[in-house]
Amino acid sequence: MYQLFYLQGACSLATQVILRELGQEVEIIDKQHIHKFKEINPIETVPVLRDGDNTLVEGAAIMLHILNKHENSLLPKNGTARQKAIQDIMFANATMHPAYGKLFFIAQHITDETAKKAAFTAAAKNITHLWQVIENVLKNKPFLGGSTPSAADIMLTVYARWGASFPVDITLGKKTTTLLNAVQAMPNFKKSVKAEQAESEK
Ligand SMILES: N[C@@H](CCC(=O)N[C@@H](CS)C(=O)NCC(=O)O)C(=O)O
Structure with a gap:
């Protein structure tokens, strides 16, 4: 299961929608509930995605990571x-x-x-x-x-x-x-x- 750090209504909402469109399970974690979020992302922005041991930052990079990983019609193959x-x-x-x-x-x-x-x-x-x-x-x-x-x-x-x-x-x-x-x-x-x-x- 993915873990997604978010802020309500922020750009991380798009990451969550797309993970769901890809049929993926996601645990969402409010950044504001995390005491030392800076230790997770030094620039303190969301989205942050945990994919196993891999912690990803930057919305577009995260988007391409999940779209490349899972079969979908959201990103054409070639x-x-x-x-x-x-x-x-x-x-x-x-x-x-x-x-x-x-x-x-x-x-x-x-x-x-x-x-x-x-x-x-x-x-x-x-x-x-x-x-x-x-x-x-x-x-x-x-x-x-x-x-x-x-x-x-x-x-x-x-x-x-x-x-x-x-x-x-x-x-x-x-x-x-x-x-x-x-x-x-x-x-x-x-x-x-x-x-x-x-x-x-x-
Ligand atoms: N270049 C970053 C920018 C992300 C960004 O600016 N996220 C905003 C929310 S949309 C944020 O986390 N701001 C910090 C805050 O509001 O605490 C990305 O694409 O991930």
């Missing part, structure tokens, strides 16, 4: 389709995630109200631009992965939920909204959200 799916995972993890990360940084570190508002507006504008890029890609398909959700679709859906926690206007296209709703309606998405809630309340 060719351009595989390259494209990996590119989408990297876009999610290395472009969209840090764009949302700026919102958390601004909320925590900018105290001057005028500067804070300007920074939130600039960050939201960048996020809206990234979602517009996604909307354009979705012209001829419902998900980045084609007719069914890919790992990147699930990752992006987790990040999209963060916008509601900040005083920002992020505009999402129609097809993007449909994608996000469809992913959030997946039984394993709902199950993962509930599992986090139950575990964190312990």
Whole structure:
């Protein structure tokens, strides 16, 4: 069984959803319940995945590890389709995630109200631009992965939920909204959200 260290609603939620989609058993552990989490991951971020004696960090690396290890339709086996799916995972993890990360940084570190508002507006504008890029890609398909959700679709859906926690206007296209709703309606998405809630309340 895998062990996954998480924070409620954080990017680790995507790791949990995908482990469940892969039919894997996972024990989830709230990072906040761990006294010396720094000893597990020196940079103190989630997700952290324990696969036997192997402790993995970095969301995209973890994603590729589990997708390579288990039979699935979330990551094509070869060719351009595989390259494209990996590119989408990297876009999610290395472009969209840090764009949302700026919102958390601004909320925590900018105290001057005028500067804070300007920074939130600039960050939201960048996020809206990234979602517009996604909307354009979705012209001829419902998900980045084609007719069914890919790992990147699930990752992006987790990040999209963060916008509601900040005083920002992020505009999402129609097809993007449909994608996000469809992913959030997946039984394993709902199950993962509930599992986090139950575990964190312990
Ligand atoms: N590059 C890292 C970034 C992960 C990251 O920023 N995780 C956030 C949650 S989404 C985190 O753990 N932040 C520390 C905290 O909130 O305590 C990865 O992809 O795993």
